[in-house]
Amino acid sequence: MDSIEVAPSRGPLADFLTARRAAVSAAEHGLPEPPYRRRVPGLRREEVAQLAGISTDYYTRLEQGRVRTASRSVLSAIGRALRLNDDQHRHLFQLAYPDVLEHPGEADQHITPQTARLLINLVDTPALVLGRYLDILAWNRLGTALLGDLAATKPAHRNYVRMVFLDDHVRSLQADWRARAQEAVSSLRMAAGAYPDQPRLRELVGELSLRDEDFRTWWADHLVTVHTSGRSRLRHPVVGEFSVDWQALTSIDDQEHVIVLLTAPHGSPDHEAIKRLDAWAHRQRLRPSHPQADAVPTRSSPRGYA
Numbered sequence: 563m564d565s566i567e568v569a570p571s572r573g574p575l576a577d578f579l580t581a582r583r584a585a586v587s588a589a590e591h592g593l594p595e596p597p598y599r600r601r602v603p604g605l606r607r608e609e610v611a612q613l614a615g616i617s618t619d620y621y622t623r624l625e626q627g628r629v630r631t632a633s634r635s636v637l638s639a640i641g642r643a644l645r646l647n648d649d650q651h652r653h654l655f656q657l658a659y660p661d662v663l664e665h666p667g668e669a670d671q672h673i674t675p676q677t678a679r680l681l682i683n684l685v686d687t688p689a690l691v692l693g694r695y696l697d698i699l700a701w702n703r704l705g706t707a708l709l710g711d712l713a714a715t716k717p718a719h720r721n722y723v724r725m726v727f728l729d730d731h732v733r734s735l736q737a738d739w740r741a742r743a744q745e746a747v748s749s750l751r752m753a754a755g756a757y758p759d760q761p762r763l764r765e766l767v768g769e770l771s772l773r774d775e776d777f778r779t780w781w782a783d784h785l786v787t788v789h790t791s792g793r794s795r796l797r798h799p800v801v802g803e804f805s806v807d808w809q810a811l812t813s814i815d816d817q818e819h820v821i822v823l824l825t826a827p828h829g830s831p832d833h834e835a836i837k838r839l840d841a842w843a844h845r846q847r848l849r850p851s852h853p854q855a856d857a858v859p860t861r862s863s864p865r866g867y868a
Contacts, residue, residue: 577784582646607622671694673852687824689821689822692722695763698712702850702851706848708839723766726746734797743776748786748787789810791809800839804831807824
């Protein structure tokens, strides 16, 4: 594949402001259209500055990366001008006020024995633990039955966003792939704001940008809207199509990790599909990420879906 030239970044804050300005029209603010045709989509810089009550020169310097931060009141005003939602506002402040403490490396990510035991005990609920950049840190048997043999997947490839875009099975699993993929990009953007300029992030975004045009487009659009629950339609090669309700939970003690649970009402056809999937996973001897936490450990004998 030919290499793709990427314009040098003027800084995360500047890139985000530019992308969001292009996504807001003058009509959304009731502004009159100029007598000439706009050269670029969205608001002009002077319009954002006017709406935010700041000088055009100052806002221009922010977008050009010549000013790397701003006061909280100015950022709030700019956020309103750009019609940011709550998640986007939070992301804007993360970019303007990055944590000055050095973040721990990815190798330090781990889950507690209590969390591992929780996953094991969820016998009819697919469950995953996601870390920074949506790396999959742990899973129960139903989790790996859904996503494929995670134990046999290279750790660097065991990333939910990467699998949604580049893993054939996970991509085809999502009957509503486009919506789920955009949610994954948005979540990764939020993580990038919390942990900017980390080697793991650069590697992941670089690979996905080169290998998938949709990811490249949505990443450049700076999608930032995080959902903590929803409903997905899945298409599994063993049990067919079924729907699940999913929710993402965090611990008060460890908000860096997210536990994702997929459930269906007991007695429903969707729940019966999950039970059939679990029976198949048991026959295949698929194993959780921490089998020592299981009351009845199973031998690893990975098999395909055929």
